Amino acid sequence: MNTPLDLYSIIGFFGTACIIGAYFYLTAVEKPNPWVLHGTNLAGAGLLTVSLLVHTNWPSLVLEGFWAAIAVWGLSKALLKKRRTEPEESEA
Template sequence: MILPIGETLANLCGFAGMACIVIAYAYGTGNSAPNPYVQHGLNLAGSLLLTVSLLVNLNPASLVLEGFWAAIALYGLVKAARQGRRA
């Protein structure tokens, strides 16, 4: 355990993160022109919540995956901001 929070709270964070990522995927798949702030914002939130869970219930491979997931989401948010695409 790296974070000093209980396993129950960590698991709740993990499930919330998983829900964010699944919702973002469904949103992106179901819309012909998804709002990048919604899509990438949900992915980033999901990645961060899953990271909290993984810092309590350590799984190194999944932790690395969440790092890449967060980086891609941040890239998408920065790209959208640079392009000036609004909600």
């Protein structure tokens, strides 16, 4: 392996750290905050995608697309849940 450790590789390492950190958070916390969990996963997928666009690995790039889509879906669910519960909170 002769790939240099360039800026894009470093960006990819930060993306990896985000995804691993989000998984650790999911495992370590009793009731994880979906904004933290899915937001961190989305950031990680985005950073890894930047790296993979330069150092192309097609299977990994496809994986990051799915990872990002799942994170967006999780954030959308959290937003819809928040919108449903906001009127109830203001009535109390």
